[in-house]
Amino acid sequence: xxxxxxxxxxxxxxxxxxxxxxxxxxxxxxxxxxxxxxxxxxxxxxxxxxxxxxxxxxxxxxxxxxxxxxxxxxxxxxxxxxxxxxxxxxxxxxxxxxxxxxxxxxxxxxxxxxxxxxxxxxxxxxxxxxxxxxxxxxxxxxxxxxxxxxxxxxxxxxxxxxxxxxxxxxxxxxxxxxxxxxxxxxxxxxxxxxxxxxxxxxxxxxxxxxxxxxxxxxxxxxxxxxxxxxxxxxxxxxxxxxxxxxxxxxxxxxxxxxxxxxxxxxxxxxxxxxxxxxxxxxxxxxxxxxxxxxxxxxxxxxxxxxxxxxxxxxxxxxxxxxxxxxxxxxxxxxxxxxxxxxxxxxxxxxxxxxxxxxxxxxxxxxxxxxxxxxx
Amino acid sequence: xxxxxxxxxxxxxxxxxxxxxxxxxxxxxxxxxxxxxxxxxxxxxxxxxxxxxxxxxxxxxxxxxxxxxxxxxxxxxxxxxxxxxxxxxxxxxxxxxxxxxxxxxxxxxxxxxxxxxxxxxxxxxxxx
Numbered sequence: 001x002x003x004x005x006x007x008x009x010x011x012x013x014x015x016x017x018x019x020x021x022x023x024x025x026x027x028x029x030x031x032x033x034x035x036x037x038x039x040x041x042x043x044x045x046x047x048x049x050x051x052x053x054x055x056x057x058x059x060x061x062x063x064x065x066x067x068x069x070x071x072x073x074x075x076x077x078x079x080x081x082x083x084x085x086x087x088x089x090x091x092x093x094x095x096x097x098x099x100x101x102x103x104x105x106x107x108x109x110x111x112x113x114x115x116x117x118x119x120x121x122x123x124x125x126x127x128x129x130x131x132x133x134x135x136x137x138x139x140x141x142x143x144x145x146x147x148x149x150x151x152x153x154x155x156x157x158x159x160x161x162x163x164x165x166x167x168x169x170x171x172x173x174x175x176x177x178x179x180x181x182x183x184x185x186x187x188x189x190x191x192x193x194x195x196x197x198x199x200x201x202x203x204x205x206x207x208x209x210x211x212x213x214x215x216x217x218x219x220x221x222x223x224x225x226x227x228x229x230x231x232x233x234x235x236x237x238x239x240x241x242x243x244x245x246x247x248x249x250x251x252x253x254x255x256x257x258x259x260x261x262x263x264x265x266x267x268x269x270x271x272x273x274x275x276x277x278x279x280x281x282x283x284x285x286x287x288x289x290x291x292x293x294x295x296x297x298x299x300x301x302x303x304x305x306x307x308x309x310x311x312x313x314x315x316x317x318x319x320x321x322x323x324x325x326x327x328x329x330x331x332x333x334x335x336x337x338x339x340x341x342x343x344x345x346x347x348x349x350x351x352x353x354x355x356x357x358x359x360x361x362x363x364x365x366x367x368x369x370x371x372x373x374x375x
Numbered sequence: 376x377x378x379x380x381x382x383x384x385x386x387x388x389x390x391x392x393x394x395x396x397x398x399x400x401x402x403x404x405x406x407x408x409x410x411x412x413x414x415x416x417x418x419x420x421x422x423x424x425x426x427x428x429x430x431x432x433x434x435x436x437x438x439x440x441x442x443x444x445x446x447x448x449x450x451x452x453x454x455x456x457x458x459x460x461x462x463x464x465x466x467x468x469x470x471x472x473x474x475x476x477x478x479x480x481x482x483x484x485x486x487x488x489x490x491x492x493x494x495x496x497x498x499x500x501x502x503x
Contacts, residue, residue, distance in 0.1 A: 106471075113465050115380030116458040150459045155467065155474040165472075179475060186473035196471055219468065219477055226473075240496045247492065250476045251485055273480050277488050281495055 004056055005069065005076060005088070006313035011054045012208055014047060014309045015201065019214040021301075022221055026275070029294075036295040037225055041194055043302035044218075048197035050309045052204050062315045069316030095207070102203035114158070117165065120146045130173055131166075134180040140164075140187065151252045156183045159192045169252060175245045181230050189229075191222050220272045224279050231280060243280050246273070336367045338374055378457065379426050387411060388419045389428060393451040398432035398444030420445055428454075 025037075076088040122145045125132045135141045144163040155165045164183060171179065186192065198215050205211040231239050250273055330348055337359060338345040344356045346363070359368070381389060391407045392399055399407070401416045423429045424445075432446040449457075467474040 109465070109469060110471055112380060113462070113470055115382070116461045118381070118383065118386055119455055119458055148459065148462060149455075150463050152462065153467065153474040153476040155472045157470065157472040159471055182475055183473065191473050192471055195473065199471065215468075222473065223477065236499050237496070240492055240499065243492050244489075246475060247485060247489055250480050253476060253479050271480055271484060272478055273476065274484065274488065277491070281491065 004315060006315040007054045007056050010309060010313050011051045015051060015205055015208055015214055016210045019210040022217040026221060040298055040302055043306055045194050045197050047306050047309055048201050051201045056313055060313050061311050062313055065314050065316050073316035098206055099204050102206055106199060117146050120148045122147055130176055134177055138184050140184055153249055154179045154183055156187050159196050162187055174241060178242050178245045182226060185226050185229055223276055227276055227280055239280050243277055332365050336369060338369050338371055340371045384415050385419045385423055388416055392447045398446040400442040400444050
């Protein structure tokens with residue numbers, strides 16, 4: 001494995017592609033509505049793992065670039081001042097240090113959150129019979145539960161030791177049911193593993209603005225997909241009840257002043273909550289039949305991106321085009337030697353090149369003719 | 376003033392101290408909770424003194440030995456309040472969590488969405 005500019009470019013472009021893909025999925029094609037998207041999410045997870053290691057592998061195929069990358073290569077691999085240190089080495093060092101710092105920050109933040117959450121653990125869940133019943137019905141009664149006296153959103157936290165967090169707020173039986181279903185579905189789908197991978201990619205691609213956008217869009221995709229999974233077998237009225245539940249939780253967290261200003265083009269510019277509400281309520285966001293071919297095409301596309309991200313890397317080629325045009329390869333097919341009285345004459349493509357006093361080892365395989373034979 | 380979060384064992388030691396009406400020695404704390412070991416309690420007590428969660432109280436006889444007792448400097452309510460304030464500062468996007476709601480929304484947006492849902496519910500109920 002080795003690091004090169006090309007491998008960073010591959011990771012950068014792959015994240016950019018995924019960002020565009022997820023954007024189109026949410027806002028244009030609305031393919032979030034299909035169960036088949038789970039396989040796409042799985043492939044995205046594997047691609048994200050690849051993005052964590054911007055290295056070339058032994059099986060990587062290099063695509064030579066003669067015009068765009070060579071000047072960048074020359075700049076990056078130039079020495080700094082009178083030192084023997086290449087600029088690329090310095091930049092790589094900066095990248096590594098910042099990435100490690102981001103990962104450490106992420107771990108420490110998570111640990112800190114869990115530490116502050118600790119005193120709110122519910123030790124005896126039977127004191128909350130309705131909650132206990134819902135969790136038991138879903139076979140997750142062993143999931144640690146924390147009830148916090150602040151306005152936070154219900155959530156599943158953590159990948160390795162997940163816990164269920166609820167605000168200390170009055171919910172009806174139906175609302176509690178929807179909330180638990182939503183979070184348990186996240187837990188059962190292992191959605192937080194994908195969130196972990198994208199968070200790690202954000203740490204590694206801290207310099208790539210597309211990575212931040214991808215993070216936000218993937219978070220929205222999880223919620224849209226989760227909502228649709230829960231509501232697949234629900235009536236219209238139940239869909240409204242579910243949305244009311246979400247809005248109730250959102251209301252408890254609302255800010256006093258408007259903070260979001262965005263362009264209104266298709267649905268971009270709407271908040272995640274508006275997108276989720278549209279997906280649940282609006283007729284145009286309902287699952288359509290006959291999308292098998294479309295989903296199959298997406299699987300193929302994602303698999304191709306996955307393979308390409310491992311296998312293909314653009315690299316600057318050090319051979320300039322004019323040099324390529326003026327150099328000759330000497331092979332037994334296009335060259336021969338003519339032995340004269342005192343020397344050996346080398347011919348390439350029928351043209352005399354130069355004379356030799358003896359035949360060197362490199363030309364040992366070239367055919368040798370006597371001078372008389374060539375007359 | 377104490378501000379740092381407590382580990383699981385430190386929290387259990389503090390719970391024992393909060394539940395007691397007077398100071399407790401390390402051995403008394405161990406006796407109050409089956410899951411605590413004396414070495415862990417002593418390490419936790421040292422750390423809690425450093426973090427200014429507790430202070431050394433009276434010197435008491437514990438059997439035939441003299442032992443330090445410890446008293447909390449911060450009440451349970453104060454610690455819970457501090458934890459709540461700290462938790463409120465975290466955003467779901469910066470943590471490994473899947474929330475029902477990931478962002479804060481303004482009043483105007485919520486009002487519009489609630490109106491839309493109420494309208495749709497009315498239409499559905501009329502239809503039934």
